[in-house]
Amino acid sequence: MGVPLIESPRSGRMSPGYTRSSTSKGNFELYAWLFMRFSGVVLVVLIFVHLWANLIAGDGISGIDFGFVAGKWASPLWQIWDLTMLWLAMLHGTNGVRTIINDYAERNTTRMGLKGVLYTSAVVIIVLGTLVIFTFDPCPVIDGVATVADYCPAS
């Protein structure tokens, strides 16, 4: 009766079914754990303000269009805000999904394959989002046609 004995993960006395091929050295898991808590606190502030500015203030979601984005990114504060949010949220989310894959995908090949897809997607999204923030043009000329908006210089 009572709680079954569960050996510590580092005791070396785990059931063979739970052991895995490569065990990484170093304190990576400790820093990943710490990062989740640090980034989590920062993300609560970043995302709550983001939701307030986009969904509650002004006209809420009905006010969001290209001009709304252009208005926000005209300010370096919002550029840095969104850039920080992008990087922290993507790293936080990628590490969270990495943990879930490690927990549930028991076959080595399945686990490595899923994590390969995860890391590839994360790099693509982080690079894309960063480029979009830094190369954004509020008055793009597309196929020779200039964008006409009240904040664009008359040409």
Next chain:
Amino acid sequence: MPKTPAGTLYRGREGMWSWVAHRITGVVIFFFLLVHVLDTSLVRVSPEAYDAVIGAYKNPIMGLGELGLVGAIVFHAFNGLRVILVDFWKKGPAYQRQMLWAVGVLWALTMIGFSIRHLSIVFGGH
């Protein structure tokens, strides 16, 4: 006591179910984040492309989806702060159940406020 497989760590009650909810909401938010970066990236294609896709977020069905998404984010945020308190506050583990109730109350208050604002915009025929 029913026979359980040796080695299980799943003990039920508030601790386990808040952990399950934290995982599910985390995955939901992560997949939305991937989509959200892609839709925002359309500002580099053309203003028309961005406005067309953002327009899809403004219909009532998507409005309810946004309510669910914000609900997931607010739970994940408040419960995440609870996890931090459990890990770093000396009395955190002793009060983890009470803190989950606090998370629930704060979540309900936040969502009542947000629902009134967001649904009146989505269904208000702005």
